[in-house]
Amino acid sequence: MITQIAWRNVWRNKVRSLVVIASVAVGIWAATFIAAFSSGMRHRYVETAIHKEVSHIQVHANGYLDDPELSESIPDVNTMISQIEKIPEVKSVSSRLLVNAMAATASASTGVLLRGIDTLSENNTTGIGKNLVEGNYLSGAALPAYISSELADKLHLKLKHKIVFTFQDAQGYMISAAFRITGIFKTSNSTFDLQNVFLRDADLSALLKMDGEASEIAVLLKNDIDVPAVISKLKSQFPQYDVKDWKQIAPELALTVDSLNETLYMFILIIVLALVFGIVNTMLMAVLERTREIGMLMAIGMNRKKLFRMIMTETFYLSLVGTPAGLLLAYITIVLTGKYGISLALFAQGLSSYGISKMVYPELEASVYGVIAVFIFTGTLLASFYPAIRALKFNSVEAMRAV
Amino acid sequence: MIVIETKNVTKVYEGVVPVTAVDGVSIQIEEGEFTAIVGPSGSGKTTLLNLIGGLDHPTTGEVWIGGKNISHLSKNELIDFRLHHIGFVFQAYNLIPVLSAKENVEFIMLLQKRSKSERISRAKELLKMVGLETRMNNRPGELSGGQQQRVAVARALASKPQFVLADEPTANLDSNSTAQLLDMMHDLNKKEKMTFLFSTHDQRVIDRAERVIMLEDGKVVGSELNG
Numbered sequence: 004m005i006t007q008i009a010w011r012n013v014w015r016n017k018v019r020s021l022v023v024i025a026s027v028a029v030g031i032w033a034a035t036f037i038a039a040f041s042s043g044m045r046h047r048y049v050e051t052a053i054h055k056e057v058s059h060i061q062v063h064a065n066g067y068l069d070d071p072e073l074s075e076s077i078p079d080v081n082t083m084i085s086q087i088e089k090i091p092e093v094k095s096v097s098s099r100l101l102v103n104a105m106a107a108t109a110s111a112s113t114g115v116l117l118r119g120i121d122t123l124s125e126n127n128t129t130g131i132g133k134n135l136v137e138g139n140y141l142s143g144a145a146l147p148a149y150i151s152s153e154l155a156d157k158l159h160l161k162l163k164h165k166i167v168f169t170f171q172d173a174q175g176y177m178i179s180a181a182f183r184i185t186g187i188f189k190t191s192n193s194t195f196d197l198q199n200v201f202l203r204d205a206d207l208s209a210l211l212k213m214d215g216e217a218s219e220i221a222v223l224l225k226n227d228i229d230v231p232a233v234i235s236k237l238k239s240q241f242p243q244y245d246v247k248d249w250k251q252i253a254p255e256l257a258l259t260v261d262s263l264n265e266t267l268y269m270f271i272l273i274i275v276l277a278l279v280f281g282i283v284n285t286m287l288m289a290v291l292e293r294t295r296e297i298g299m300l301m302a303i304g305m306n307r308k309k310l311f312r313m314i315m316t317e318t319f320y321l322s323l324v325g326t327p328a329g330l331l332l333a334y335i336t337i338v339l340t341g342k343y344g345i346s347l348a349l350f351a352q353g354l355s356s357y358g359i360s361k362m363v364y365p366e367l368e369a370s371v372y373g374v375i376a377v378f379i380f381t382g383t384l385l386a387s388f389y390p391a392i393r394a395l396k397f398n399s400v401e402a403m404r405a406v
Numbered sequence: 407m408i409v410i411e412t413k414n415v416t417k418v419y420e421g422v423v424p425v426t427a428v429d430g431v432s433i434q435i436e437e438g439e440f441t442a443i444v445g446p447s448g449s450g451k452t453t454l455l456n457l458i459g460g461l462d463h464p465t466t467g468e469v470w471i472g473g474k475n476i477s478h479l480s481k482n483e484l485i486d487f488r489l490h491h492i493g494f495v496f497q498a499y500n501l502i503p504v505l506s507a508k509e510n511v512e513f514i515m516l517l518q519k520r521s522k523s524e525r526i527s528r529a530k531e532l533l534k535m536v537g538l539e540t541r542m543n544n545r546p547g548e549l550s551g552g553q554q555q556r557v558a559v560a561r562a563l564a565s566k567p568q569f570v571l572a573d574e575p576t577a578n579l580d581s582n583s584t585a586q587l588l589d590m591m592h593d594l595n596k597k598e599k600m601t602f603l604f605s606t607h608d609q610r611v612i613d614r615a616e617r618v619i620m621l622e623d624g625k626v627v628g629s630e631l632n633g
Contacts, residue, residue, distance in 0.1 A: 004505075004509065004512070004513060004516045005516075007505075007509075008502065008504060008505065008513075011504035011505070012504055015503070015504060295498075295500065296500070296502065296503070299496065299500040300502075301485060302459075302461055302488065302494055302496075303488065303489070303494055303514055303517075303561070304485055304486070304488045304489025304490070304514065304517050304518075304565070305485070305489075305517055306482060306485050306486065306489075306517075307482065307485075309517070399461055400456050400461045400462050403496065403500065
């Protein structure tokens with residue numbers, strides 16, 4: 004009967020109870036949706052970074068990452084690539100000859116990283132050719148250059164303009180070469196765009212006299228989960244080289260993922276706290292409003308344990324109705340926004356500097372729904388502790404005198 | 407047999423100016439009595455009833471119920487004691503608004519952990535006894551003041567208490583309801599040998615009481631038997 008009284012008490016003040024139920028539902032919806040949004044953003048950020056820039060795994064000569072000089076290069080790279088391509092989990096492999104250079108035009112200059120690539124395999128690995136916005140992807144000239152629209156704006160360049168790159172070869176001799184801009188690209192990472200220029204591997208290696216050599220080999224896998232297995236295969240196959248996964252190559256990616264996670268926890272905590280205070284307030288009101296009745300219950304012999312249980316049960320019922328409603332609402336929102344995406348075009352420029360796409364597709368693992376629901380459900384129950392304890396402190400005689 | 411006994415009981419409410427609500431009261435109530443404690447407002451009737459009912463602790467003196475000194479019982483012990491030994495009828499009825507008349511009567515037996523079948527049959531029997539067999543499933547809000555007070559009496563009796571304490575039970579009732587309630591309680595007193603102790607300043611209750619204890623300024627100033 005205690006549970007029966009609790010249930011009926013819940014519906015004494017329908018508006019108030021519906022407000023609490025709505026608060027729980029909105030709290031769960033908000034926390035779950037933020038988690039899904041964050042997860043979608045994180046996933047897309049990592050996916051973009053892996054599939055467009057870093058790849059799952061990179062192979063370098065030992066010491067290259069500490070001191071990225073041309074002297075620390077991988078010789079006979081083609082043989083190595085053909086061996087890596089035989090690993091079944093591997094989707095594509097691309098070698099890059101990397102050299103820092105000064106890019107100059109008649110009116111401006113800036114530092115860039117020249118990337119000598121095999122156009123086909125690089126396009127398979129990072130899809131850089133698909134980011135073309137104007138012209139051709141490294142074709143249509145004797146020495147074609149593929150630069151970003153950001154860099155073109157910075158250096159006041161247009162298609163077919165010439166750009167001069169000055170850099171040092173492995174022996175330390177300065178080399179200057181004029182390339183013609185045949186293609187302009189744009190990725191979702193403006194920082195990457197400003198810093199990188201793509202050239203054909205054959206052109207750059209001829210200038211550097213490093214035919215058949217590469218600074219790095221990028222390996223894209225069919226599935227993210229295969230990274231550890233392929234890493235160990237590559238390490239045993241090429242013990243003389245430095246084999247690293249994307250987290251080691253780009254620690255800033257892992258850092259950003261961690262930051263997003265921390266921000267998410269903060270948001271969820273704020274939501275739970277707001278919810279908890281709301282429930283404390285409402286339940287306290289519900290208890291104080293029934294001071295006389297609680298006094299009478301104690302007078303006729305209802306002990307504190309039962310009284311406590313009754314008030315806690317009322318909150319339990321409110322949460323029990325609110326939680327599935329919130330979860331359902333969140334599920335529908337996540338499915339819909341996950342399908343059509345949420346455009347953050349308003350913040351596109353800022354997001355782009357962090358390499359985050361303006362479209363976010365919220366997604367959430369099933370277990371996270373449960374974790375959030377349990378978290379908020381527990382929070383609401385804890386919130387009713389104070390009102391329940393307050394009721395236990397009533398003196399029955401004084402409580403019955405209350406107006 | 408003495409059911410209720412107060413021995414030189416005093417209750418002082420501390421404050422800026424301490425107030426002595428009950429001052430050295432010693433009374434004895436025999437089993438089956440139908441007694442009214444009367445006096446003007448502020449004479450200490452309700453305080454004395456609260457002390458007898460174990461709702462409050464005396465500052466000094468002792469309260470003995472059924473041969474047991476309850477003056478020093480803890481809060482939890484008193485709750486348990488009230489549940490099993492005392493029936494309460496309050497001035498404002500104080501029924502649980504979300505429960506029906508039958509459930510209100512059943513509720514106290516639930517607290518006593520009685521079986522469901524016993525609860526239901528006794529609740530029905532008591533509501534029939536107070537003339538509410540047709541209103542068992544109505545909630546307090548659907549009953550008149552007199553009917554609610556009759557449910558309160560049925561609830562007070564449900565726990566099979568040693569006696570019933572009624573604090574101004576007719577204060578909110580009209581003449582008819584008062585007469586019906588008094589008739590009913592008088593019948594219970596006679597048939598069931600149930601002890602009733604009222605606090606009242608209602609002349610209609612005083613006239614029906616078999617014994618009247620008069621209080622003034624917290625002190626017993628007289629006790630007389632009604633013919």
